Amino acid sequence: MSKRDLILSTALELFNQKGTAEVSTNHIAEACSISPGNLYYHFRNKAAIIQALFEQLYAAWDTELSLPNDHTPQLSDLTNLVETNYQIIWRYRFVYRELVALLRQDLALHASFLSTRQRGFSGFQQLVEQFIAAGIMRPIEAKTLDQLMQICWLISEFWLNNLEIQQQSIEPSTINSGVSLMLRVLQPYII
Amino acid sequence: MSKRDLILSTALELFNQKGTAEVSTNHIAEACSISPGNLYYHFRNKAAIIQALFEQLYAAWDTELSLPNDHTPQLSDLTNLVETNYQIIWRYRFVYRELVALLRQDLALHASFLSTRQRGFSGFQQLVEQFIAAGIMRPIEAKTLDQLMQICWLISEFWLNNLEIQQQSIEPSTINSGVSLMLRVLQPYII
Incomplete structure (x- = not known):
């Protein structure tokens, strides 16, 4: 190393x-x-180390949360994506715990975080649209679809904080309970 | 005063x-x-002022988020409850912004917050069960119901942080968009 x-x-x-x-x-x-x-x-300085760790996080988002290109998407692709997402969150858990404060302290970091986050959100949107095209999910009105994805995103981003507030131990198994919540949001729209 | x-x-x-x-x-x-x-x-000291403000917040939860006793619950009761909840969040917005850090700093505050929060969550659960009994919502399996309510709670508690991360102005209108997200979660179960 x-x-x-x-x-x-x-x-x-x-x-x-x-x-x-x-x-x-x-x-x-x-x-x-x-x-x-x-x-x-x-x-x-410490801020430069934090910035470099954010860049590692962005790279993890871009490489590990990529869409499957080699086959028609399956619902298991979504489950895998959500689980991978929580593994990344677990690996960089200080970022999610301290997100509002860290971004407030560093405007450049805030800008890079927002643009990478927007790219991730667009990728997630594309995956869900592929599910609809493949008949895995039923067609959903644009506004509803956007709201569903905002809800899933919110669960993803704040699940760790929620566990801490509830004084629950934070470990892969409790983090995975967040996966179930996201799937619960989408379930009524899955055929 | x-x-x-x-x-x-x-x-x-x-x-x-x-x-x-x-x-x-x-x-x-x-x-x-x-x-x-x-x-x-x-x-x-400042911690005592923060504690007194948390107690005002608890009182607001208990009095303003109470269940309607004088009539069969309507769906508008839910909308009103959610809107009132966001008004409380807006009034005590520093609490929601800094929640994890404030609770970490003060164990007694954490304990009182958790027990009051649990009371609020039970009240929310009762209201939803009343909706099911009144035929406004369809019967929902216990585990699903618990997950739906956890999702609504998460949206409620972290919507403000989400707006800040997205650098959106935080005002009553943007806060109300959180109301729509919670209703979106429940919508598939409303008859």
Whole structure:
């Protein structure tokens, strides 16, 4: 693993454990067994590390949440997509916990997050439209379809916060209960 | 208005404008045109003011989100309930913006929030069960019903954060679009 990748994976683990406020660049350097100077050679400050982790998240969205091109979409493609989405959320859970605050602190980060999020939302819309075309879901009026997808998106983005508020342990099994909620929203429209 | 109420309504306005982190007890006293000492006579610190505002929120939930007792429930009761809920969320919007962080900071607050929230969720469950009994909604399997209500609750609790992430202006009209999402979730089950 390159030093840069070591710094990023260590920072991710610490941010997920303790939150970004409690973790300094010195903590990260110490956990990597490198000097603070060596860390600063790769990242000028904590915000730059957070930005690089957001970019990893965007890359995960773009590669892992891509549409199936090689066959007519099946309903299992949707389930897989939602499960993959929650695996990504789990991997970058500090981002989802602290989303409003992190985006408020960094306007450039907010802009890149919004544009990547919009690309993801369009991909999700295309998948659902492919389901309708393939007869897996019944035709849905445009406004209703947009609302259904907004609801699914909201569940996806805030499920982790909801678990924390309810003081439920946050682990893959509780996160998967969010998958069931999204499928519940779509179920009345599935043929 | 009593001095105590003046402090609370001023703090609420400042917290809603700037967030709790940016507002000190001195700022609140100054905006009330009272001395810090006078403020401390009523509240020992900022956490005590936040706690008192949470108690106002609980009281609003209990009185304004009560079930109609004097007639068979109508679907308009649900719409009214959801709209009233969003008015409360709008009035105490700093709570919903900062929910995870505020509850993490104060274990007693977390406990009182969870128990009041559970009471509200039970009331919501009873209303929906009354709709089913009155033939407004079709019978729904217990697990499905619980999931639908969890989804509505999630929309209610995080709609404001979602608007902020999308950099949409937060005003009564955009908040009301959350009402439409909750009704969209229930619509397939309405007769």
